[in-house]
Amino acid sequence: MAGIYIHIPFCKQKCYYCDFFSVVGFKEKGNFVKSLLKEIDIQKNYLGNASVDTIYFGGGTPSSLDIEEVKVILDKLYSTFNISSDAEITFEANPEDLEYGYLPDLKELGINRLSIGIQSFNDDDLLFMNRKHSSEQAIKSVERAIKAGFTNISIDLIYGFPNLDLERWKSNLEIALSLPVTHISAYHLTIEERTVFSHYLKKGIITEMDEEDSVEQFSLLIEMAEKSGFIQYETSNFAKDNMISKHNSNYWKQVPYLGLGPSAHSYNGESRQWNVSLVNKYIDGIEANNPEFEKEIIDDNMAYNEYILTSLRTMWGIDLEYVKERFSADKYNFLLSEIENQIELKHLKLTDNKAVLTKKGLFVSDAIMSDLMIIVEE
Ligand SMILES: C[S@@+](CC[C@H](N)C(=O)[O-])C[C@H]1O[C@@H](n2cnc3c(N)ncnc32)[C@H](O)[C@@H]1O
Ligand code: SF4
Structure with missing residues (x-):
């Protein structure tokens, strides 16, 4: 049993809360995909002969890949690793990228789980977070995914951010729970260093939500999700119809995984290693057959x-x-x-x-x- 994580390090713009590694703009996307294919060759023995049960395209923004790029990456993975016939293959997508055409093509390629980053169904909140999409686009993206034949759809939401009141969080949850999704990841905002929100906090432009309000929003989330038939299988993760994320559950069960792409982590039970968090250094290292990564032995x-x-x-x-x-x-x-x-x-x-x-x-x-x-x- 093993997993593969692929980090696609590009975004159209940087959301104000996000410290996941990504660069704004797509100039290096073609070169990156070339290096990614080469990294797959370099790392082909990392998982031994283990069967790969989960593949996860995360980011950054996987939905910034052209369908041809997704295809060559998947073809390369299939020709290199021992991938189970019923592998869970998740693709993170931003709502504004899920126009007609792309979704049926993803389905055709064997992607069987979508994770759509919605964050909020309120346009003011989306603007406040510097998201690119509108609430309407978010709802449409789920409807289109269903039309394209996806049955395992997850959405990400954020709560506990400055000025989110209980009423607005409730209406966000009502919309989320009325959609035909089988999984919800709902995260309390963490204000991370080196994000715009952290800068705003230091300048006094925003303040952190107080503990009492946070607890109230978390309680409401649990209560409403449960009433709609979702099981809280992890603090921030809720699943219906047994659609628990196999990939993330395997992280929690110490199953080995290989991470590909800049900043991606790999784990084999004895050590953990992580690729350099710079696109150019990542590409240069791979092209010189000398990938740049750090490693720690897990005592x-x-x-x-x-x-x-x-x-x-x-x-x-x-x-x-x-x-x-x-x-x-x-x-x-x-x-x-x-x-x-x-x-x-x-x-x-x-x-x-x-x-x-x-x-x-x-x-x-x-x-x-x-x-x-x-x-x-x-
Ligand atoms: C890798 S990120 C984003 C994937 C995709 N690019 C998107 O924007 O939808 C995965 C999820 O982590 C959550 N997240 C990221 N930073 C966060 C933070 N500082 N606090 C709470 N949730 C966060 C968001 O819900 C986000 O959708
Ligand atoms: S939340 Fe997603 S789109 Fe926004 S900066 Fe982070 S990775 Fe990029």
Whole structure:
């Protein structure tokens, strides 16, 4: 079992909240695709002979690729890796790119999951975030995807941003839940360094939402999504009809993955490596057969902390049997005693030897995480 992530590092414009690696403009797109094909050759042994069950085109903006470019990338992946016949193949797309023509072509190429970055159905919010599309385009993009035959459609929404009131968040959710989508990723805004929002915050142009309002918006999200038949399988991810994202779930289950393209991360159980976050350096490295990346060996403490960090956020929870087998008795015993405390506080419950967040725990998960993690003083 393995996954492949492909990072398409181009955007039409930079959204004010976003710190994902991308450049504005498409000048280098052709050269980038050429290098990407070469990187696939260079990395062909990274996953050994593992069957690839998920492929994920993320970004940046995958929907900035021409259909021919998507085709050559997929052809190359199929001729290089052992890809399962029922692989989940996700494609992130921006609403304004999903015009007639493109969607049926993506479907024809075997893309079977779309993740559309909508963020909000309110035009003022979209303007505030510096999004390129309108609310109408967002709704149309979902309708077109359905018409093109997609049955597994996810949308991204953001809440908890300055000036979003509960009424507007509610109406956003009402529209989202009225659409024929099977998956919603709803993220609370994080103000990241080196974004326009971070600059605005420092200048006092915006202020962060207070905790109480954030909690209220998160509660409303959970309540309305559940009422519409969505299961919250991870803090920010909701799925209907069992359409849980296999690719993201595999990240949380420590399944190996290969990341291709600038800034993409790869993981093989023992180490993690990440490509340089510059398009020109990425291209130059690949063309010189000397890809530029950094690498870290994952020691036991890191592996333990990562497991806690990711599994706690999911509905499957922390598997105590796995921790007992995988980590030292010290770590296991430490975890057991911390979990006992959290059970007393009614933040966690134990089912089938798995520690899962309660409703109460969901709202204080960051604090629980830091109690369960092992911090080693340098
Ligand atoms: C890689 S990004 C964007 C993919 C695609 N280019 C788009 O714009 O729709 C994936 C998602 O992360 C979320 N996101 C990115 N930065 C965020 C932030 N600072 N706070 C909250 N959500 C964020 C957005 O919902 C976004 O759609
Ligand atoms: S949210 Fe998407 S479109 Fe906006 S800057 Fe980030 S990657 Fe680009």
